[in-house]
Amino acid sequence: MKSQNNGETSPRRARGRPRGWEDKTAQNTIKSLDRAMEVFEFLSEAQGKALTVISAEMGQSPATVYRVLVTLEGRGLVEFDPVEQVWHIGPQAFVIGARFLRRTSLVDCARPLLRKLMEETGETANLGIEKEGSVLFLSQVETYANIRAFFPPGTLSPMHASGIGKALLAEMDEARLTRTLQGKPFEAFTEFTITDLAALRDNLAEIRRAGFAIDGEEKNLGMRCIAAPVFDVNGEAVAGISVSGPTSRVGRDDIARLSGSVMEAAQALSLAIGGHATRRRT
Amino acid sequence: MKSQNNGETSPRRARGRPRGWEDKTAQNTIKSLDRAMEVFEFLSEAQGKALTVISAEMGQSPATVYRVLVTLEGRGLVEFDPVEQVWHIGPQAFVIGARFLRRTSLVDCARPLLRKLMEETGETANLGIEKEGSVLFLSQVETYANIRAFFPPGTLSPMHASGIGKALLAEMDEARLTRTLQGKPFEAFTEFTITDLAALRDNLAEIRRAGFAIDGEEKNLGMRCIAAPVFDVNGEAVAGISVSGPTSRVGRDDIARLSGSVMEAAQALSLAIGGHATRRRT
DNA sequence: TTTACGTTTTTCATATTGTGAAAATGCTCT
DNA sequence: AGAGCATTTTCACAATATGAAAAACGTAAA
Numbered sequence: 001m002k003s004q005n006n007g008e009t010s011p012r013r014a015r016g017r018p019r020g021w022e023d024k025t026a027q028n029t030i031k032s033l034d035r036a037m038e039v040f041e042f043l044s045e046a047q048g049k050a051l052t053v054i055s056a057e058m059g060q061s062p063a064t065v066y067r068v069l070v071t072l073e074g075r076g077l078v079e080f081d082p083v084e085q086v087w088h089i090g091p092q093a094f095v096i097g098a099r100f101l102r103r104t105s106l107v108d109c110a111r112p113l114l115r116k117l118m119e120e121t122g123e124t125a126n127l128g129i130e131k132e133g134s135v136l137f138l139s140q141v142e143t144y145a146n147i148r149a150f151f152p153p154g155t156l157s158p159m160h161a162s163g164i165g166k167a168l169l170a171e172m173d174e175a176r177l178t179r180t181l182q183g184k185p186f187e188a189f190t191e192f193t194i195t196d197l198a199a200l201r202d203n204l205a206e207i208r209r210a211g212f213a214i215d216g217e218e219k220n221l222g223m224r225c226i227a228a229p230v231f232d233v234n235g236e237a238v239a240g241i242s243v244s245g246p247t248s249r250v251g252r253d254d255i256a257r258l259s260g261s262v263m264e265a266a267q268a269l270s271l272a273i274g275g276h277a278t279r280r281r282t
Numbered sequence: 283m284k285s286q287n288n289g290e291t292s293p294r295r296a297r298g299r300p301r302g303w304e305d306k307t308a309q310n311t312i313k314s315l316d317r318a319m320e321v322f323e324f325l326s327e328a329q330g331k332a333l334t335v336i337s338a339e340m341g342q343s344p345a346t347v348y349r350v351l352v353t354l355e356g357r358g359l360v361e362f363d364p365v366e367q368v369w370h371i372g373p374q375a376f377v378i379g380a381r382f383l384r385r386t387s388l389v390d391c392a393r394p395l396l397r398k399l400m401e402e403t404g405e406t407a408n409l410g411i412e413k414e415g416s417v418l419f420l421s422q423v424e425t426y427a428n429i430r431a432f433f434p435p436g437t438l439s440p441m442h443a444s445g446i447g448k449a450l451l452a453e454m455d456e457a458r459l460t461r462t463l464q465g466k467p468f469e470a471f472t473e474f475t476i477t478d479l480a481a482l483r484d485n486l487a488e489i490r491r492a493g494f495a496i497d498g499e500e501k502n503l504g505m506r507c508i509a510a511p512v513f514d515v516n517g518e519a520v521a522g523i524s525v526s527g528p529t530s531r532v533g534r535d536d537i538a539r540l541s542g543s544v545m546e547a548a549q550a551l552s553l554a555i556g557g558h559a560t561r562r563r564t
Numbered sequence: 565t566t567t568a569c570g571t572t573t574t575t576c577a578t579a580t581t582g583t584g585a586a587a588a589t590g591c592t593c594t
Numbered sequence: 595a596g597a598g599c600a601t602t603t604t605c606a607c608a609a610t611a612t613g614a615a616a617a618a619c620g621t622a623a624a
Contacts, residue, residue, distance in 0.1 A: 028574075029353040030611070032582060036315045037357050044378040047385055052600060061584050066602070071311040075319050076414065085600080089382045091413045094420075096326040097379020098436020100371045103329055115424070131373045132358065138376075142397070142423075154380020310603075312582065314611060334571060343613045348573070367571085 109272040123245035128164040149244035163215035163227030164240030170207040171237035224250040228266035391554040405527035410446040431526035445497035445509030446522030452489040453519035510548035
């Protein structure tokens, strides 16, 4: 498990991180900062709550929570609504968060491809990545149709009930798969949701064979979704592209037609970010 | 300027904030948290920097910055790139930031209108609000054309050189105008940028008369933009809608045609969010 | 391979400063 | 007017954040 130091191009090597650097960082976190960020995240999940409610639900002193909120308010990360007397996430949080997308060229590369995909298929096209065992939707181009499937960017969705999620899971090796899935019970959203590991494994094998994943009303009734993985330079699946729409337009008969476009877009994105068009052959 | 307490429906009144509540919050901010957030914001502006660089540029101890970053990393707000050995904004920041949009229904209400506006005009349609003396772009629907004006959501832009910015400035009263503009020198981006207050005032008067604002290559050469204000329930301008495109397609002759659509969309949004279709008559 | 250098972590002693309980303040509703 | 409730502030204490310096570590040069 020693560092292998044999990266092919090795643009400039790491310097200074100790030997086993998996996740041993726990003793030099700042406690008060971590507690403050807990408040920040809590507020983002449950917006529009009053101070008392927040402090009660978090089991913290109102005074402390108050000071955290006031401090964050000073930077616009949080906002106070003086009419409703409740706290919200502030605009500065949006500004900073949006800069995450700037980091990787993934979104920039993807947008023209998403648009093309949407125009070809007529359905909303989505881009997502994996984030801590969930699918994080980064960008989308909406269909012209009035009935739409809509995942606002920033939305998190469980892997096991999402097209992009399953497309990513299907490309993971055994260790990563176990790690990603651990501690995540398979919540059943509809009668079609895959709720046990054996069935999921079967489905993943099928996905690998086909090259694309189908979410057939597994998250929302009446909605179907076709997804394909995007590979980076190392041949690892780092993102997924999908189209999603109502079953009326995305029927079983449409799968053959749509999946081709989706896989094509995913391959184009893989190439655009300097990756392999297909999975790594081990 | 005292609180008027005569809101029409007054769903539930505020309780507990002391008398003069302008901005007297300064003594109960948490210093260490504020310093940590400074690091966070600094990183968002200058991504991909190494620890040493960050601490040097911020004039802080490397040890402190390190602990802040490790703490934020533990929550995914920040990420460490072990290859390049630099720090970035993390996905969790995007997740939290995106929830800012959920707070107000502004974006939800606007999207269908932006789409319609884009289809009518053929140009990219944008939605923006004012945030601390700058325009914050919240959402957009892109044109089909290959040459595009593009402000990614989350972008900040100066008020004086932006269509939406000027549309909002034009609706401010004297006090608010002064407050918004103070401490912001009029940076010149092109030869057409308005750089002095007198000229800006003239332009704002013209905008009020016309009902829409034009940014004629004032920020980017070759790009023109037509914007109109959106009013809330109190008749205050809280947002702006615009279309933007290259001067080749958005020429002087197109202004009459486009401005109608823009104003129409802005009025529709005003109504959709429960506001007045036009400015408050004082 | 060994040495030198630059960067990142950790250690450690110190006092800064974050903390919660409780009191004070301010608002709304009866 | 006054009770009741939620938000701020005060205050005394010790938890803990801090920076300097040392240690750990990887890279590049000798």
